Amino acid sequence: MAKPFPNSLAFFLLLISLFSSTPESHRLPQFLGKASRLPKTQNNLTQQYTYETRYFHQTVDHFSFTDLPKFQQRYLINSDYWVGPNRMGPIFLYCGNEGDIEWFAVNTGFVWELAPRFGAMVVFPEHRYYGESMPYGSQKEAYKNASTLAHLTAEQALADYAVLITDLKRNLSAESSPVVLFGGSYGGMLAAWMRLKYPHIAIGALASSAPILQFEDIVPLETFYDIVSNDFKRESTSCFNTIKKSWNIINSVGQKANGLDHLAKTFHLCGKLKSSGDLSDWLDSAYSFLAMVDYPYPSEFLMPLPAYPIKEVCKEMDNSPDGTSVLDRIYKGISVYYNYTGIADCFELDDDPHGMSGWNWQACTEMVMPMSSNRDSSMFPEWEFNSTSYAEDCWNQFQVTPRPTWITTEFGGHDYKSILKTFGSNIIFSNGLLDPWSGGSVLENVSESVVALVTEKGAHHLDLRAATEDDPDWLVKQRASEVEIIEGWIEDYYKKKKATFNM
Ligand SMILES: *[C@@H]1O[C@H](CO)[C@@H](O)[C@H](O)[C@H]1NC(C)=O
Ligand SMILES: *[C@@H]1O[C@H](CO)[C@@H](O)[C@H](O)[C@H]1NC(C)=O
Ligand SMILES: *[C@@H]1O[C@H](CO)[C@@H](O)[C@H](O)[C@H]1NC(C)=O
Ligand SMILES: *[C@@H]1O[C@H](CO)[C@@H](O)[C@H](O)[C@H]1NC(C)=O
Ligand SMILES: *[C@@H]1O[C@H](CO)[C@@H](O)[C@H](O)[C@H]1NC(C)=O
Ligand SMILES: *[C@@H]1O[C@H](CO)[C@@H](O)[C@H](O)[C@H]1NC(C)=O
Numbered sequence: 001m002a003k004p005f006p007n008s009l010a011f012f013l014l015l016i017s018l019f020s021s022t023p024e025s026h027r028l029p030q031f032l033g034k035a036s037r038l039p040k041t042q043n044n045l046t047q048q049y050t051y052e053t054r055y056f057h058q059t060v061d062h063f064s065f066t067d068l069p070k071f072q073q074r075y076l077i078n079s080d081y082w083v084g085p086n087r088m089g090p091i092f093l094y095c096g097n098e099g100d101i102e103w104f105a106v107n108t109g110f111v112w113e114l115a116p117r118f119g120a121m122v123v124f125p126e127h128r129y130y131g132e133s134m135p136y137g138s139q140k141e142a143y144k145n146a147s148t149l150a151h152l153t154a155e156q157a158l159a160d161y162a163v164l165i166t167d168l169k170r171n172l173s174a175e176s177s178p179v180v181l182f183g184g185s186y187g188g189m190l191a192a193w194m195r196l197k198y199p200h201i202a203i204g205a206l207a208s209s210a211p212i213l214q215f216e217d218i219v220p221l222e223t224f225y226d227i228v229s230n231d232f233k234r235e236s237t238s239c240f241n242t243i244k245k246s247w248n249i250i251n252s253v254g255q256k257a258n259g260l261d262h263l264a265k266t267f268h269l270c271g272k273l274k275s276s277g278d279l280s281d282w283l284d285s286a287y288s289f290l291a292m293v294d295y296p297y298p299s300e301f302l303m304p305l306p307a308y309p310i311k312e313v314c315k316e317m318d319n320s321p322d323g324t325s326v327l328d329r330i331y332k333g334i335s336v337y338y339n340y341t342g343i344a345d346c347f348e349l350d351d352d353p354h355g356m357s358g359w360n361w362q363a364c365t366e367m368v369m370p371m372s373s374n375r376d377s378s379m380f381p382e383w384e385f386n387s388t389s390y391a392e393d394c395w396n397q398f399q400v401t402p403r404p405t406w407i408t409t410e411f412g413g414h415d416y417k418s419i420l421k422t423f424g425s426n427i428i429f430s431n432g433l434l435d436p437w438s439g440g441s442v443l444e445n446v447s448e449s450v451v452a453l454v455t456e457k458g459a460h461h462l463d464l465r466a467a468t469e470d471d472p473d474w475l476v477k478q479r480a481s482e483v484e485i486i487e488g489w490i491e492d493y494y495k496k497k498k499a500t501f502n503m
Contacts, residue, residue, distance in 0.1 A: 048466070049105065049112050051076040051122070056167070058128070060135045060151050062159035071135040073160055075125040076105050077168075078112075083119035085174035088497065090120040090490055093165055093179050093202065095194060096157075097187035098359045101126035101133075104187065107301060109466020110479065111182050117483070118490065120180075125164050127157050127187075129358045146400045149361050155410065158190060162198050178493045180486055181205035184461030185437065186367075193411045195427050204426030204489040206482055208461035214369040214440025215407050218414060221372040221385055223439030228291040229379040231310050231434050239314035239333070243287065244379040246330050250276050250283075253327070266327050267334075270346035282349045283330065284380065286337045292460035294434045297470035304341050307470070312336045364394035368404040369440070417446050425449040426489050428482055432458020451485065453478050 058073035083089035092111050097104050105124045115122050126133040129152040134142045142148055169175050179202040183191030188210030195205035213219050220226075233240040253259045254276025264273040273279055289302055290310050297307045306312050317333040324332075338347055363369070368390070375382040387404065394402050412419050420427070420442075429442035430453045437460060445451050455462075455474050463478050 048109070049078070050080070051078040051105065051124070056125075056164050058133075058160055059163065062156055062163070068135075069137075071128070071137075072133065073126060073128065073164065074101060074132045075123060075164060076101060077121070077123050078115070079121045081116040081119055082121035085172055085177060087119070088176045088178065088494065089174070090118050091165065091169070091174070091177050091179045092118070092120045092122050093161065093181050094122070094124045095161060095181060095183035095187045095190035096125050096127040096130070097183070097185060097190075098127060098130055098362070100131040102131070104184075108182070108184065108464050110464045113467060114483065114486075118486075121177075123165065123168065125161055127190075128152065128160055129361075143358070143361075146398055149398065149400075152358060152361055153366060154190060154193065154362075154407075158194050158197060161190075161194060162201050165201060176497065178203045178490055180489065182208075182464070183210065184208040184464045185210065188461065192427050192429070196411065196424055199425075203493050204428075204486065206428045206430065206464075206486065208430045208464050209432070209435055209437050209441065210429060211369070211437045211440030212411070213413055213416065213442065214437070215413050216370070216405060218408070218416075219440050221370050222374040222378065224288075224371050224436045225373040225378045225380050225383075227434075227436040227439050228288050229377065231291045231294055231436075232287070232314065232379060235308075235311045236314040236318055239317045240379050242317050242326055242329050242333075246283075246326050247280060247381045249326050250280055254279075263327070267331050268344075268346050270348045273349070278349050280381070282347075283334060286334055287379075288436060290337055291434060291436045294459045295462055295465075296457060296472050296475070297468055299465075301465075303337060305337070306340065309336060309340075361398055361400075364398050364400055364402050366403060366406045366410075368402045368407075370404070416442070417444070420450050421447045427451075428453060428485055430461070430463050430478065430482065431455070432460070432462050434458060435460040453481055 054075055054077060055072040056075060057070040060068040060071055082091075092115060094104070094108055094111055101124050108124075111122055114120065128135060129142055129149070135151055136142045136144075136148055142152075165179055169177060169179075181191040181194055181202045181204065183189070183205070185208075188207040189212050191205040192207035192210050192212055195202055195207075214224075229240065232243060250263065253263055254273075256262075260273040260276065263269075263276060263279055264271070267279065269279075290305075290313060293299060293301050293303075293305060294308055294310050295301070295305075299305055313333040313336045316336055317329045320329050320332055338344060359367075370385040370387070370390075371383075372385045373380040373383040387402075391402055394400055408414055424446070427450045429451070431438040431441050431443060432455045434457060438454075442450075443452050443454055453463075455478050457472070457474065458478070462475060463482065467476075467479070
């Protein structure tokens with residue numbers, strides 16, 4: 001099976017590469033910069049939040065004293081609601097993910113909505129090697145080879161955030177202001193890890209959909225694809241079965257004379273299909289992303305989609321007339337994801353979806369999240385994680401050898417409950433169980449202050465999104481619990497500060 005990187009299924013970045021395979025009007029990154037190209041029905045996302053864009057001279061290598069030129073780290077800042085240093089106004093720091101920070105900022109409405117309530121400043125630093133924050137002056141130079149990419153690590157990114165926020169506080173004479181961390185997905189992992197590594201810098205972290213346990217064999221390797229599969233099965237067993245059956249059909253049609261042309265035609269592809277595996281990968285990604293964004297209301301997070309899009313995909317697959325072929329059913333279903341607005345003339349499979357993306361580098365070095373797919377419980381083809389071929393792919397792509405045990409050495413993970421109970425505090429792990437990444441996250445309360453807030457019908461960091469009128473009660477409650485807990489951290493902090501002043 002042509003599946004070079006089964007788990008380089010990046011949280012978002014791959015999505016962004018997926019966009020390059022969809023028509024112009026679907027490209028998400030453009031929702032940010034080129035608002036004028038938005039279809040009329042879309043909101044002007046940038047309009048809701050105003051911020052100043054600043055740049056900070058950042059150290060390329062925090063862990064050596066090599067004299068490398070500094071780079072410009074971009075950060076977004078808003079202090080409209082900040083009550084200021086004298087009143088120790090809180091600072092909300094969002095840990096930037098693997099992508100353009102403006103995109104994450106506009107998709108993290110929760111933080112913006114909390115700011116006035118807490119009199120807080122909001123700061124969104126960008127993750128190095130993404131967006132505009134490029135060491136070595138440009139993306140081309142930064143992504144040149146394994147030596148220039150060497151400084152793209154989670155540890156360096158955390159150190160960036162620590163250095164930046166410390167410097168910012170000094171500039172504002174706000175040393176006493178408490179910092180609360182926020183993050184979703186990979187950014188949520190960073191938020192949780194930052195709280196553990198830098199407890200003197202941040203008083204707590206809301207880590208939403210943060211799969212910090214998706215390493216080595218801490219959770220079963222089948223978890224991710226099993227959750228995706230269950231999301232489909234809970235909507236419809238026949239839909240699950242259609243998808244399960246489709247892989248062999250795609251494969252065998254692909255091997256026939258003119259079979260690839262037939263597949264390309266059935267799926268309305270713009271160009272020629274090079275292998276049936278490319279089609280399978282394209283479908284595989286869509287199902288996984290659908291599971292991530294199986295939100296209870298219409299959204300435009302990745303693609304314009306209806307509420308509970310998996311239900312709609314399954315309806316399309318199930319409701320086709322009797323006699324409709326499996327492939328036609330799949331095409332109809334998948335069109336809900338790739339063509340909900342009906343403006344795609346044809347579908348472009350990205351020629352090189354695993355190009356030099358930053359996340360692939362991270363997945364090939366420290367972020368090795370092994371995944372398999374089980375023949376019985378999953379609707380995906382059987383797939384067993386193979387660390388040898390994984391390492392070979394990484395070598396071919398980057399001339400680098402993965403270190404699959406480094407993350408747990410650096411941040412822990414094994415026996416996390418007893419460790420976090422003893423050495424951790426003030427972390428919220430929030431998850432929605434429809435989200436396939438929830439399988440690698442913390443779903444149980446660990447202690448009084450390391451808590452898991454779990455919703456059965458939530459998806460990928462739904463809680464961090466802006467409130468809408470369509471929010472179900474369980475989501476409103478989840479956010480209310482988060483606010484209450486964060487309030488507790490801040491009050492505690494003020495009490496301790498006061499006690500020190502009065503001494
Ligand atoms: C979107 O909002 C921003 C900020 O208010 C504004 O500068 C921009 O012109 C708006 N774009 C459109 C297409 O309305
Ligand atoms: C990577 O590129 C840099 C800058 O051009 C160069 O100095 C270095 O030798 C290259 N390293 C490798 C391993 O090719
Ligand atoms: C703090 O102020 C210095 C001097 O103006 C500036 O160079 C630096 O970028 C500021 N730090 C941050 C985080 O903005
Ligand atoms: C997208 O939907 C429209 C409207 O239903 C349809 O005309 C078009 O062929 C679809 N595009 C693809 C690639 O299937
Ligand atoms: C894993 O991959 C290696 C290298 O491609 C291959 O030689 C080996 O047979 C594979 N192992 C399994 C269990 O498939
Ligand atoms: C964890 O504890 C909180 C109360 O602090 C509770 O609301 C929540 O439901 C608990 N989480 C789980 C997964 O039991």
